[in-house]
Each structure stands twice: as C-alpha cells, then as structure tokens.
Amino acid sequence: MPKRIFPFRRGEADRTADAAEALGLKGANLALLASLDLPVPPGFTIATFAWREAKGAGSELPQALRAELRSAIDWLEGVTGRRFNGDAKPLLLAVRTSARVQMPGLAESVLDVGLNDRTVDVVAAELNDAAFAYRSYRRFIESYAALVLGADPAEFEEIADLDRERAGYDHEPETVAGWRALIARYHEHIEAELGAILPQTPLEQLTAVVAASFASWRNPVAVAHRHLQGVPENAGLAVTVHAMIFNERNQKSGRGRAVSRDLASGQSRLSGEFTLGARGANEIGHGAPVHDLSELAAGGQDGFPADLAELTRHVRRLEAHVGDAVEVDFMIGDGALFLMQSRPARRTAGEAIRVAVELVAEGLIDEGEAILRIDPASLDLVLHPTIARSADLVVLGRGMPASPGAATGEIAFSVDRVQARANEGRPVILVRNETSPEDIHGMHLADGVLTIRGGTTSHAAVVARGIGKPCVTGVGSLRINAEAGTLNAGVRVLKEGDRITIDGSSGEVIEGAAALRRPALTGDFARLMQFADRARRMGVRTNAETPAEARAARAFGAEGIGLCRTEHMFFEGDRIQAMREMILATDENGRRAALDKLLPIQRSDFTELFEIMAGLPVTIRLLDPPLHEFLPNSESEIAETAAMLSVDEAAVRQRIAGLQEFNPMLGHRGCRLAISYPEIVEMQARAIVEAAIDAGQKTGSTVVPEIMVPLVSLRRELDFVKERVDEVARLVMAERGRRIGYHVGTMIELPRAIVRADTIAEAADFFSFGTNDLTQTVYGISRDDAANFLSTYVRQGILERDPFQTVDVDGVGELIAMAVEKARRTRPDIMLGVCGEQGGDPASIAFFEETGLDYVSCSPFRVPIARLAAAQSAIRFSRASGRPRARRHDA
Structure with missing residues (x-):
C-alpha cells in the first residue's frame, strides 16, 4: 500500500524517488530543504495517492486517511511542543495545495487552522497581542468559508465595513469586545446565508479544508490549465500541512525572496528583497517597506530581524546542491528564520546564459550541463x-x-x-x-x-x-x-x-x-557558443544569397552555406530585365544572348559568397521556381517591360498566359526547367566554376563548390543535369588552365526521390533534404494555405504541432530516415544535410541528430539556435546510448 502521509522537519524528511509526482512541488521542495538540514517549519504532506484514493472530491475523507491525519497531528504536537486545541500554546497550521507543476485554479492556502472562539484568546494571551490573534482568526474564517463553503469574500468585507461604520473605528476593532462582536457577526452570516456552522474542533477544520483542497483539482480553471499543460486528470494533487509562522506580527518578523546570485552579473552574491512584518491590518501585504537584500548584505544586519549571514549560507548550500542559481522564499517569525520554497531562479535569456557560464567557471557544473540548461528558442530574445x-x-x-x-x-x-x-x-x-x-x-x-x-x-x-x-x-x-x-x-x-x-x-x-x-551579444554568449561547438556533432550552415546574409551568418558561427537560392539573385534592377528577356526569347539563341548578360552578374555574386566563406562549403541550388514568377503582373509593368525589351505588349501577355499553370508548385520548375532549357544550367555552372577559381586565387583558400539540382525524382533527371555541369566544368577549367574540385548533389524533396534514394545516390555527391516541399508533397498541403486550417488541427488535437515548423517524425521523418539508410547503403560517404526551415528548429534538430545527418542549414539569425540545439541533441544521444558520435565529414 503506497504511503498516504510524508512527515518532514529540519534534518529529516520522508521522500519518494519522484517527489514532485507524489508530494507536489511544495511538498517535494520542503522535503528537500528539510533533508539538507535547512530550517523549515515542521509538517507533513498528504500524497497524491491519498487524493486518488479519496477520488479527488467529496465532503468526507476516507476513514484510513482521517486516522493517519490524527497520527500525523500527534507527531507534529510532539515535535512542536504544542497541542491542537490546547489550553496553552495551541498548535496552529497552514494548509497549502500543489501539483507536480505550477497550476492556477487549485485551492488557495488556508492559514491559522486550529483557531476557534476559545483558542483565539489563548493565542492572544501567549503573544500579548489580541489584535494580531483576532486578525488571524478573521482571516481564517474568511478563507475557510470561501474554500469549504463557497462563500463570496466580498460578503465578509461588507460585514466588516458595516461594523466599522457602526462602531466608528478607522481600520479594525480597537478592543477585544469589538473583535468578538465582529467574529459573532461572521458566525451569524455563515449560519444564516450559507446554512453551515464554522467547526470549533481543529481536527474537523483540518479534514474539511483537506477535502475541499482535494476537490479544487476539478474546478474549471484548474481543468483548463491541466489540459494546456498536458497533465493527466489522474495525476492528482498533494496537500502540505505545517506549523504556522507568524511572519506578519511585529518588527521582528517578515517575508522575502532570496536569490543566490546577482543575475545581472552572474556573480555569486545574495540578491532579492525582504518585507518587514506589518504593524497593523492596514499595512498587511500593502504599505510595509521593502528592502533590497543585496543592499542589506552590503550594509550589515540593520533592518533584517534574523541572521542575514545564516540566510546566505543556507542559500549557498542549496545552490551547491542543485548546481544552479536558486530562488528561495523565506519567512521570519519573531526573529526565527524559516525557508518555505526553493526553485531555479527565474531569469531572462541573457541572465540564463550569464549564470550558466559563471557556474562552469566556478566548477559547479560542466559545459554539457550548462548547454542543456539554455532553451535554444530563448536565444531569439538575445539576438533580436x-x-x-x-x-x-x-x-x-x-x-x-x-x-x-x-x-x-x-x-x-x-x-x-x-x-x-x-x-x-x-x-x-x-x-x-x-x-x-x-x-x-x-x-x-x-x-x-x-x-x-x-x-x-x-x-x-x-x-x-x-x-x-x-x-x-x-x-x-x-x-x-x-x-x-x-x-x-x-x-x-x-x-x-x-x-x-x-x-x-x-x-x-x-x-x-x-x-x-537592442540586443547585446556579450562575452558570455560567445562562451556558451564555444561550449556548444565542442559538444555538437552536426555541422551548422546557413541559407544565404546576399553578402549581408553571408557575413551575418559567419558572425553567428555558420560553417558554410547549405542553401543559396539563385532565383533570389534575379529580382533587382538590370537582373530582372535580363531574366525577362531570357524568358520572352523565342528561341535558344535569344535565351543564350540574355543569359550572357546574367553570367557576369552571377559570377560576381558567387565570387563574393566564396570569398566571405573563405573555403567553407557553399551549396548553390540551380534555378528552382517556375518562370512565370519572374514576369510582370500589372499592366504598367507589362508596358514598361515591353518597351525596355522592344517587344510588343501582346507578345508579353501571350508569354505570361503560356506560362500560367494550375499548380506551379508541382509544375514546370526545378530540374524540369534545366531539362527544358539546358542553357540555363550551363550559364549557372559556368558562373559557379569561374567564381570558385577567381575566389580561390584571390583568397588562397581551396574553394569546392557544391551544385544542387532541385526537385529530382528520377535518377535520369540528375544524370542529365550533372552531365551538363561536368561538361561546362571541364571546359572552364581548360580555358583557365586551373583545376578545382566540385560536388554535384540534389535536394531530396519528393516522395519518389525518397523511395529511389539508393539509386539516386549512385550519381549524387550529397543529399540535402528540402523539408518544406517534402512536407507539402507528403501531406498534399500547400504551406502557403496551411495557416487557414492547421491551427484548427492543432487546437483540436488532430495534429500535435504544425508539420511545417517541426518535422513530422512519424511521417516525413520516417521517409527521411528511409532515404538516409538507402543512400548510405549505396554510398557510405555521401554527405547528408537538411536545408528547410526545420534546420533551425530545436525539436527537428534532435530528430536529425538521431537520424545521423551530417549538417543542418538555416537562416542566419537561427544559426546560434541550431548550434546550441545540435549540441544538446548530441549530449542527450551520448547519455542515452552511452557512446559519443564523431562527425562523419568536415564542416
């Protein structure tokens, strides 16, 4: 039989292997603090097993749980030296609810359980503070009635306001008699309006609060958040009960939040804030002064009613135990310090990087752990x-x-x-x-x-x-x-x-x-990237066509260009006119004449990219989109184009109409253009090879361009294009008297190419998976139209996530894995990468690591994200498999 109740006190605590699952965050946290011999209020946690046993709701708790609650109270009475409903030094309890994750909607804390019409006077005499005792009793009645009886708290405020007007006091009753009269009106309201009586037996109060806390698991707010966070309905909640700390009673009391580090600098220095105990009801939780802990630590003990050095030692010890900057909630009751909760310190993306790097420098964690602590997606907030x-x-x-x-x-x-x-x-x-x-x-x-x-x-x-x-x-x-x-x-x-x-x-x-x-990339960011580069296996390239993009990517650590989309180079100034002249030409000679105008432009573009990359790989995709995308759309543009090219407007319109397709994404594009108009391939191949020779001579680097043929589905398509590339390369090298290496590969973006990957690999030096088009063709969904309905699919649970953002492992991913296996069976040394936008998505990168791809390529500003995600994936793979994997190729 699983345990129902887990007691804790300073120096000892009952815990389970998965404490958060059984004890909730609050209970697990207090058990950890207690086991580290840190000062916590003694108490116990009712486990999630008890919730499931009680079926989560109902006014009555199971008899077995009630009996164990009585035993737990007996234990707590022995530890504290106080008695529940005692005639002297009565035991008062705080009841707090929590689940394994933070979850709005659960029962609010109920404090001062154990106060009744008799014990309130015992507490008043013990503390010599009747106002505080009755203020606490009033708070207990209000919170009990709200949770257990479903009362509206505003109703009690109205009663207090009427009493204040009738008695003529400003904030709260000024005499014990006045307090007793107010409490009597509370009792009358509960009986008359709610049809209930406030229990005067503390154990009955406790069981009612626990039962109502259990029931809060199923209130609408908690249910909604549970669904959002994917928490199963049967996970249940836990309830922690501990001795009360009077942290709002006097100037020797208070509460605060201590952070083990200065998150702005990452340095090991206590920071946070502290609020001194309130003097009166009007100040509770409102006007009490707030002190900066770092200022208190720098200036000495003044203003802090406990031992500040002791708090610092406790926080340091906790940080050393968890190996991370921690945030600790604490209370001080009449000079006694208690730690209530701890968690990893909440921080911005920049602070997270700074702290992780500092912890490595101090030897508290290793580089791998630092890498795993940073959310790759959070780098967007640092880079932009x-x-x-x-x-x-x-x-x-x-x-x-x-x-x-x-x-x-x-x-x-x-x-x-x-x-x-x-x-x-x-x-x-x-x-x-x-x-x-x-x-x-x-x-x-x-x-x-x-x-x-x-x-x-x-x-x-x-x-x-x-x-x-x-x-x-x-x-x-x-x-x-x-x-x-x-x-x-x-x-x-x-x-x-x-x-x-x-x-x-x-x-x-x-x-x-x-x-x-504005973003500021600090030295800590660079250090984190160094950690990542030492840990990752996959290379990280960029998708870039312009010098500005290439330079930005190099600054972000890109190891080459994995996708240069040449069509993006044709839309400016003279380029678009030369492109339109080529498309509108009526024969091959006319097309070649126009392409001769584009050749020096392409050569110059490629030369600059090769120079920027200085010997790193550059993958250039041959012309991919359908030709109609380069033609004018509006009547004014048609007229302007016709005049510039000295052709008839009707001829321009006729050509535009002739190039229109019902579904151009699956039409005359990619390698199909190259086969229809091989002169386009020949121009681009010449520009690439000439640029590689020029850049190599200028920089002294060995430039080995990678020429990518798009939209291949047949081995013969690749053979056709590759023969023309090889022919042009031989001719150029003969003309220049200089030999260079180059690779010809293909973009794998069609299902047939996957199925025939083994055959296509016989002719390809590399594969680059185009996940955007592959996802379109596998799903039969246009990515440009998908936004109209995919969000509904995700919301309805039909899809877990948008497959255009994160690779669909079970569908598209399985096809990629198939192509990898087939290609390497034919050609073990083939270079395999991915150049779709998913190359910068952390979840997709984890799959690509598992599949064994050699590199990913993404947009320049996602390069640091990909570097970190690739490192995390490599670390996790090594830990899971017990063996590291080395790179198969140079970057």
Missing part, C-alpha cells in the same frame, strides 16, 4: 530587438509570430514606397496582403514585414527569417484598402506613412512607435 513593454501600448491585431524581433516604422503598401522612404533614411514596415518573390528587394530595405494572409512558413515568413527581419503574418483582423491607401483595424484607420510596431516574437501589431530594446 524586443519591445520595452508598457501599459499604454495599443494592440491593433495579432497574427502569427513568423520571424522574431521587433521593428517600428512607417506603413508602406508597396516596394516602391519602401524604396522611397528607405532612401530618405526613414524606418518602414512593408504591409502586404501577402508577399511574392518580386517583393524581396523591398523586404531587404524594410525594417519589418506585416502580411494579412499566410502562416509561419509562407513566403514572407521564410524570406524574413532568412534576412533577419521581424515579420508578422496572418493578421486576419486587419484589412488593406488599396484604393484608399489605408489599413483598417476595427474602428481605427491608419494610412500610409503612419507608424506601427510589429513584434515577430508574439505576433502583435501595435499602434505607433513603441520603444525597443
């Missing part, structure tokens, strides 16, 4: 600006937190307006219904991006994360009125040029220019 929160912020709408960070600027509805404002040095937010590849230039210039439609894997979200710009998507409550040039937010109407602030970490859109806090 955040909003300085204030009460006057006006939230216009809420959408999806698509790219972290905060930005403020003027509303601009078009790329041209963004350009104009950026040229004037004015901050700007690009606001669109949704973005397209043509908006990329404006997104680079804007301080942030807001879209009315789309989700966290939409075009706007993916591009914004890649360039490190804050982005909020899917704010369906806002409406753009293009004709009027306004943004409608309910009754508020904003026009172009008005200022807004977006928070890409919360999804909020805020009116006006909110104050921002």
Whole structure:
C-alpha cells in the first residue's frame, strides 16, 4: 500500500524517488530543504495517492486517511511542543495545495487552522497581542468559508465595513469586545446565508479544508490549465500541512525572496528583497517597506530581524546542491528564520546564459550541463530587438509570430514606397496582403514585414527569417484598402506613412512607435557558443544569397552555406530585365544572348559568397521556381517591360498566359526547367566554376563548390543535369588552365526521390533534404494555405504541432530516415544535410541528430539556435546510448 502521509522537519524528511509526482512541488521542495538540514517549519504532506484514493472530491475523507491525519497531528504536537486545541500554546497550521507543476485554479492556502472562539484568546494571551490573534482568526474564517463553503469574500468585507461604520473605528476593532462582536457577526452570516456552522474542533477544520483542497483539482480553471499543460486528470494533487509562522506580527518578523546570485552579473552574491512584518491590518501585504537584500548584505544586519549571514549560507548550500542559481522564499517569525520554497531562479535569456557560464567557471557544473540548461528558442530574445513593454501600448491585431524581433516604422503598401522612404533614411514596415518573390528587394530595405494572409512558413515568413527581419503574418483582423491607401483595424484607420510596431516574437501589431530594446551579444554568449561547438556533432550552415546574409551568418558561427537560392539573385534592377528577356526569347539563341548578360552578374555574386566563406562549403541550388514568377503582373509593368525589351505588349501577355499553370508548385520548375532549357544550367555552372577559381586565387583558400539540382525524382533527371555541369566544368577549367574540385548533389524533396534514394545516390555527391516541399508533397498541403486550417488541427488535437515548423517524425521523418539508410547503403560517404526551415528548429534538430545527418542549414539569425540545439541533441544521444558520435565529414 503506497504511503498516504510524508512527515518532514529540519534534518529529516520522508521522500519518494519522484517527489514532485507524489508530494507536489511544495511538498517535494520542503522535503528537500528539510533533508539538507535547512530550517523549515515542521509538517507533513498528504500524497497524491491519498487524493486518488479519496477520488479527488467529496465532503468526507476516507476513514484510513482521517486516522493517519490524527497520527500525523500527534507527531507534529510532539515535535512542536504544542497541542491542537490546547489550553496553552495551541498548535496552529497552514494548509497549502500543489501539483507536480505550477497550476492556477487549485485551492488557495488556508492559514491559522486550529483557531476557534476559545483558542483565539489563548493565542492572544501567549503573544500579548489580541489584535494580531483576532486578525488571524478573521482571516481564517474568511478563507475557510470561501474554500469549504463557497462563500463570496466580498460578503465578509461588507460585514466588516458595516461594523466599522457602526462602531466608528478607522481600520479594525480597537478592543477585544469589538473583535468578538465582529467574529459573532461572521458566525451569524455563515449560519444564516450559507446554512453551515464554522467547526470549533481543529481536527474537523483540518479534514474539511483537506477535502475541499482535494476537490479544487476539478474546478474549471484548474481543468483548463491541466489540459494546456498536458497533465493527466489522474495525476492528482498533494496537500502540505505545517506549523504556522507568524511572519506578519511585529518588527521582528517578515517575508522575502532570496536569490543566490546577482543575475545581472552572474556573480555569486545574495540578491532579492525582504518585507518587514506589518504593524497593523492596514499595512498587511500593502504599505510595509521593502528592502533590497543585496543592499542589506552590503550594509550589515540593520533592518533584517534574523541572521542575514545564516540566510546566505543556507542559500549557498542549496545552490551547491542543485548546481544552479536558486530562488528561495523565506519567512521570519519573531526573529526565527524559516525557508518555505526553493526553485531555479527565474531569469531572462541573457541572465540564463550569464549564470550558466559563471557556474562552469566556478566548477559547479560542466559545459554539457550548462548547454542543456539554455532553451535554444530563448536565444531569439538575445539576438533580436524586443519591445520595452508598457501599459499604454495599443494592440491593433495579432497574427502569427513568423520571424522574431521587433521593428517600428512607417506603413508602406508597396516596394516602391519602401524604396522611397528607405532612401530618405526613414524606418518602414512593408504591409502586404501577402508577399511574392518580386517583393524581396523591398523586404531587404524594410525594417519589418506585416502580411494579412499566410502562416509561419509562407513566403514572407521564410524570406524574413532568412534576412533577419521581424515579420508578422496572418493578421486576419486587419484589412488593406488599396484604393484608399489605408489599413483598417476595427474602428481605427491608419494610412500610409503612419507608424506601427510589429513584434515577430508574439505576433502583435501595435499602434505607433513603441520603444525597443537592442540586443547585446556579450562575452558570455560567445562562451556558451564555444561550449556548444565542442559538444555538437552536426555541422551548422546557413541559407544565404546576399553578402549581408553571408557575413551575418559567419558572425553567428555558420560553417558554410547549405542553401543559396539563385532565383533570389534575379529580382533587382538590370537582373530582372535580363531574366525577362531570357524568358520572352523565342528561341535558344535569344535565351543564350540574355543569359550572357546574367553570367557576369552571377559570377560576381558567387565570387563574393566564396570569398566571405573563405573555403567553407557553399551549396548553390540551380534555378528552382517556375518562370512565370519572374514576369510582370500589372499592366504598367507589362508596358514598361515591353518597351525596355522592344517587344510588343501582346507578345508579353501571350508569354505570361503560356506560362500560367494550375499548380506551379508541382509544375514546370526545378530540374524540369534545366531539362527544358539546358542553357540555363550551363550559364549557372559556368558562373559557379569561374567564381570558385577567381575566389580561390584571390583568397588562397581551396574553394569546392557544391551544385544542387532541385526537385529530382528520377535518377535520369540528375544524370542529365550533372552531365551538363561536368561538361561546362571541364571546359572552364581548360580555358583557365586551373583545376578545382566540385560536388554535384540534389535536394531530396519528393516522395519518389525518397523511395529511389539508393539509386539516386549512385550519381549524387550529397543529399540535402528540402523539408518544406517534402512536407507539402507528403501531406498534399500547400504551406502557403496551411495557416487557414492547421491551427484548427492543432487546437483540436488532430495534429500535435504544425508539420511545417517541426518535422513530422512519424511521417516525413520516417521517409527521411528511409532515404538516409538507402543512400548510405549505396554510398557510405555521401554527405547528408537538411536545408528547410526545420534546420533551425530545436525539436527537428534532435530528430536529425538521431537520424545521423551530417549538417543542418538555416537562416542566419537561427544559426546560434541550431548550434546550441545540435549540441544538446548530441549530449542527450551520448547519455542515452552511452557512446559519443564523431562527425562523419568536415564542416
């Protein structure tokens, strides 16, 4: 039979292997403090087993539990030298409820259990303080009636107010007779309005409070939070009972919170605050002075009614035991110090890093433990600006937190307006219904991006994360009125040029220019990254096309470029016109003439990327999107393009119509373009090889480019493209008189490529899993439209999480694992990576580590997150398997 009751006192405590499960957080915590010989009030915890045995609710506790409660009280009477309902020195109890996790909605603490119409006078005589004794009795009656009888606390306030008016006192009765009269009115109210009588037997009071605490597990607030946190209904709660501490009685009493470290510096120095005991009812919990513990420690004992050095020793000991900065709740009753709770100190992301690094420096934890203590996702708060929160912020709408960070600027509805404002040095937010590849230039210039439609894997979200710009998507409550040039937010109407602030970490859109806090990457952050790099197995690359992105990624520790999307290089100035000229050409010669204009541009772009990466791998994806994305949309753009290229507008419209597809995501794109127009591949291959030779000569580094063929599903597709790449490479190297190495691989993003991975691996030097398109094709869901319904799937429990954000291990993940096994069976040395946005998602990275991928690639600002997550995954894998895994390839 499991134990029902676990007693504790300083120096000894009954505990279980999983204390929080059996004793709740409060009970487990007090048991730990007691076992470390730290000063705690003596008491006992009624375990969750007793709750389950009692079926969680009801006015009557099981007889066995009632008997054990009586025995526990007998033990507590012996420890304290006090008697429950005693004629002298009566025992008073505090009853506190808790579960294995913090859970709002459970019963509030009930204090001073054991006071009744007789013992209140005994306590008053013992303490020589009738006002305090009766104040405590009044508080007990109110909390008992609220919990056990379901009374409204406001009703007792009304009784007290009427009594105050009738008797003519300011705050509380001034005589014992006055107090007794007020208490009598409380009794009358309970009997008349609630149909009950306040028990005068302390044991009856205790059993009623415990039963009502048990029942609180099923109140609506607790149920809602239980569902949110995934806590099973049968987990149950525990109830801790301990001797009362009179921490609000006099100037030798009080309560506080002590932190073992100065979280701002990470140094081992007591900090926190202390509130001196209140002198009267009007000051309880309100006007009592609050003291800074660090100032008290620096200035001596003055103002602290217990031994401050003793508190410091206790907190230090607790920190050494748990190996982390701790936060301790304490009380002082008439000069006696008691520790009530402890927990890891609450801290910001920056403070968490600082403390972890300091604990390693002091030898309290090792680097691996420091790595595991930092939530990788919290690094977003360190790497990006955040909003300085204030009460006057006006939230216009809420959408999806698509790219972290905060930005403020003027509303601009078009790329041209963004350009104009950026040229004037004015901050700007690009606001669109949704973005397209043509908006990329404006997104680079804007301080942030807001879209009315789309989700966290939409075009706007993916591009914004890649360039490190804050982005909020899917704010369906806002409406753009293009004709009027306004943004409608309910009754508020904003026009172009008005200022807004977006928070890409919360999804909020805020009116006006909110104050921002800028990030500061301290030396502690760099030290943590050093720890992570020593621990991780997988390499971490970046997705980058521009020099600014590449430099940012290198600053964040990227070990190369895992995805360079060449189509993003074609949307500016002369580039888009040359691209349109190529698409509108009527024959191969015309296409080659246009591509000759793009060749030096591509070569220059690639040369700069190779130079920035200085010999690190650079994976360049050949042209992927369908050609219609490069053509103009509006009538004015069509006319402008026709005039610039000296072609008829009708011919432009005809070509646009000819390229339209019902489902372009599954249409004429990727390697299919390369097979239809091999001259495009030849131009890009020449630009890559020439750039590698130029960059190698300039930097002295060995540049080995990786050329990635997209959307392959057939081995023959890869063979076709690879033959053209090899042919061009041989020609260029012969022309330059210089040989270089290069690799040709493919992006695995179609189910057929997974099934035929063993055959495709025969021709590929590397695989890079494109998890965005792979998830689309496996699920048959468009990621740009998924936001309309996937949130409902998650809310209804049909999906645990959005599969475009975190890899679907059971579906997409199993296919990836299959491809890995098949590819390595054919070619053991093949390089395997992932370049979808899930390459920066910590949960996905854990799966990629388990699967044995060689690297992940993500947007520049997610590189530190990926480095830390990869280190955590490697540590956990090693601990679980008992063996470390070394890298299969150089980064």
